[in-house]
Amino acid sequence: MKRSARNSSVNSVPPPQQATSPWLSSVLMMASYMTYGGFLFQSSASLLVWGVSLGCTAVFAALCTICWKPCRRILIQGFRSDLGYVVLALLTASLAMAAVTRFRLVACLLMLVAATLLTRVDMLIAQFSNRKTWFCMVLLALLGFGLSWGVYRLGTSPLQN
Numbered sequence: 001m002k003r004s005a006r007n008s009s010v011n012s013v014p015p016p017q018q019a020t021s022p023w024l025s026s027v028l029m030m031a032s033y034m035t036y037g038g039f040l041f042q043s044s045a046s047l048l049v050w051g052v053s054l055g056c057t058a059v060f061a062a063l064c065t066i067c068w069k070p071c072r073r074i075l076i077q078g079f080r081s082d083l084g085y086v087v088l089a090l091l092t093a094s095l096a097m098a099a100v101t102r103f104r105l106v107a108c109l110l111m112l113v114a115a116t117l118l119t120r121v122d123m124l125i126a127q128f129s130n131r132k133t134w135f136c137m138v139l140l141a142l143l144g145f146g147l148s149w150g151v152y153r154l155g156t157s158p159l160q161n
Contacts, residue, residue: 022122025115026140032115033057033144034151036108041152054145060113061137064120065130 040050063071078084099106116137123133 020126022119022126022128025119025122026136029115029119029137030140030144030147032108032111033141034148036112037145037148038152039104039108041148050145054142057112057141057145058138060116061134061141064116065134065137068130 036053040053078087095106119137119140120133123136128136
């Protein structure tokens with residue numbers, strides 16, 4: 001009797017690990033949007049630029065979450081053709097040119113993409129639904145933009161002269 005109990009415990013599947021909270025990547029994402037908001041504030045960007053940035057944030061979060069399957073299918077289909085490779089080469093050349101001429105802007109945008117993708121992966125691991133992930137990502141971006149706007153508007157930023 002003891003022997004069968006011991007064998008069943010050895011062969012049993014361990015309980016699944018509890019999903020962890022993606023708080024570290026969320027803080028990193030919010031900090032990266034604060035940095036980008038500070039860049040916009042320092043460059044005296046108009047309200048239109050702030051609005052376009054907020055809109056692009058919501059669209060990028062949707063592309064990474066809610067619309068991922070159709071976007072993935074389009075990307076895979078694009079790389080199966082010669083036209084897809086030509087578009088990729090032109091896009092890479094354009095990004096390289098933008099990186100040379102507007103280094104700080106491109107660095108901020110690449111940081112946003114990296115932080116957003118890291119947050120998305122952490123939320124996948126934590127088993128968040130696509131809609132909840134999109135909502136959290138947009139909320140974190142809005143918090144980052146809002147905090148940067150508040151810090152710069154109050155004049156308490158260490159980056160100001």
